[in-house]
Amino acid sequence: MKVMIVSRILKTMRPVPVLVSMAFSCIGLAQPSRTPVEWQKLRRTEIAEAAQAGAVVIVPMGAIEQHGPHLPVNTDINTSTEIALRAAQAATAVRVLVAPPIWWGLSPYHMVYPGTLTLELETLTSLVVDVCKSLAAHGFKKILLLNGHGGNENFINTISIKLSQLEIFILPISYWNLIPEEIKQLAEDDGGRIIDHAGDIETSISLYLQPERVDRSYIRPGIGTPLTQSMRPPWRYTVPRLKKETSEGIYGLTAKANMAKGEKVVNAAATQLLSVLQEYAKSE
Ligand SMILES: [Zn+2]
Numbered sequence: 001m002k003v004m005i006v007s008r009i010l011k012t013m014r015p016v017p018v019l020v021s022m023a024f025s026c027i028g029l030a031q032p033s034r035t036p037v038e039w040q041k042l043r044r045t046e047i048a049e050a051a052q053a054g055a056v057v058i059v060p061m062g063a064i065e066q067h068g069p070h071l072p073v074n075t076d077i078n079t080s081t082e083i084a085l086r087a088a089q090a091a092t093a094v095r096v097l098v099a100p101p102i103w104w105g106l107s108p109y110h111m112v113y114p115g116t117l118t119l120e121l122e123t124l125t126s127l128v129v130d131v132c133k134s135l136a137a138h139g140f141k142k143i144l145l146l147n148g149h150g151g152n153e154n155f156i157n158t159i160s161i162k163l164s165q166l167e168i169f170i171l172p173i174s175y176w177n178l179i180p181e182e183i184k185q186l187a188e189d190d191g192g193r194i195i196d197h198a199g200d201i202e203t204s205i206s207l208y209l210q211p212e213r214v215d216r217s218y219i220r221p222g223i224g225t226p227l228t229q230s231m232r233p234p235w236r237y238t239v240p241r242l243k244k245e246t247s248e249g250i251y252g253l254t255a256k257a258n259m260a261k262g263e264k265v266v267n268a269a270a271t272q273l274l275s276v277l278q279e280y281a282k283s284e
Pocket of ligand 1: 067148197198
């Protein structure tokens, strides 16, 4: 069966004008009541009906790991889950469910700071395979792994090869790969590099999604490390050495982070994800 069809889908997707949920909130209307998209809130009859309707299931992935002194440790999983929920709630032509998030990822190098909970590669493999096997057993044939943690990026591509043996479709996507142009434009201090770690873009996202959990005293010049200085050479894999490569465990700079930028990133990613979901649902 198909595996890693993301590049084809990303190439063919068309922009979606506006998310339904945003349209309602913009004009001040309550959204029409509808069945929740979160798997854990559904009754078994609703889940069976969604499977029958050919629903796509998004499995949010991320990490619980230190994000500098100013952001909560849930930053990565919170972002991927929020993007997944927004796209799923806006989907009308296609049914989309969001599985319970897989909170933990591969973050051994973040253990040098407090708060990180990391899994062994084997544990995460078993966890993701078991969840996807369960989804497949209930009749869901199209699964989208939506990742929010850079350290999981190779993992989601590799695990898709294993999961494809279940005779289902697997689509692995890290959310920043949905919107490379937007991130390039918005990441002023990060030299247009794709996603930082607790720098400009991630700080902006948290300011938008969970402002009460951001310590704004760290949003100022001099906090963080320019990505141009801290990125490792692309031609070899080395374990990130945070205390050597960064100031305060931050890849990127915080000074220009703001809520409006975070809102743009989240909404652009959700809009593109909706477009991908529509293509994915049609693919055979
Ligand atoms: Zn992060």
